Amino acid sequence: MTTASTGGTHWLSDEEQCVWRAYLHATTLLEDHLDRQLQRDAGMPHIYYGLLVQLSQAPGHQMRMTELAKDAKITRSRLSHAVARLERNGWVRREDCPSDKRGQNAVLTDEGYEMLRRSAPGHVRAVRQAMFDRLTAEQVRSFGEIMQVIATGLEPEGTDADLPWLR
Amino acid sequence: MTTASTGGTHWLSDEEQCVWRAYLHATTLLEDHLDRQLQRDAGMPHIYYGLLVQLSQAPGHQMRMTELAKDAKITRSRLSHAVARLERNGWVRREDCPSDKRGQNAVLTDEGYEMLRRSAPGHVRAVRQAMFDRLTAEQVRSFGEIMQVIATGLEPEGTDADLPWLR
């Protein structure tokens, strides 16, 4: 399960293993960190917070369900449950889509916007502290490129890919 | 919730926002991708697979619960559930720790090892395809450094930090 070419599998090199492990550690710790920060300060997991942010940036503070799922890179099922919960909290409301009777718009409520306004500073601080404060400008640039490459690789253009929001 | 200095909060710059978003997209998509790959080919989520890998690299194919939680960056509670499930699958077995009667060792079974041997090539292929095949050698090096910095930042040396395996 470790080093170089056996049997036809192109195993990871020592450096690659090291990088992969660092990646898993960093992402696991960071997700845990932000989930806790937001659960404490905003009463919701990180991904739910991201949904509210998306809505706050959309025209009319609203978005079609599938669009929202696509932007958040999650399944529509997951989004349905999430929006149901956010609706119970009074931060989001559903509206029928006028042009397509199957469609629903998720709308950020005023209370939702207000809660976002209150918790944004703390969240930015946490992100900065965990990531941007620790990296040089050059590292930030390079990091952005790398993440872009990986993200793009996982959702190719001409697409038959198994993407969450199409499932 | 967007651009430069308002009210005293040091908001993210446009570039930083872009990088942060790319990070969230890449990590969300990659986690989804690997979870599916492993669920399909090994019948377990990615994090469970990681536990088996850890065990396979430990002396005697076994590890104390808390050590394992620490290496995987998860809570002991989560690990308890995970090991219970892996035990039901016959891939892990628990043994009492001889030196500390509170302790448990998680032991990789032969079937567990066998399943790992079978599924490792496919998993490496998926990781390579999503990440290493797309990055230059220089990018891999830089990426490793960055991830290391972030991971280390989240588990500082002289520690009072809120780390999952201490909760």
Next chain:
DNA sequence: TCCATCTAGTTCAACTTTCAAGAAAAGGTC
């Protein structure tokens, strides 16, 4: 020794996510 405190690990309930199934509307095609 006795006691308070700490550590290791588990368990329960609440919550989140996944997967498969399903209802309802939209879009062809004949």
Next chain:
DNA sequence: GACCTTTTCTTGAAAGTTGAACTAGATGGA
């Protein structure tokens, strides 16, 4: 229009995760 397929979104059950509470054993004094 009738029929079939696709798209949109929801639901319910099973699986996984979290956070708090709990048991049992270790530890370090007084």
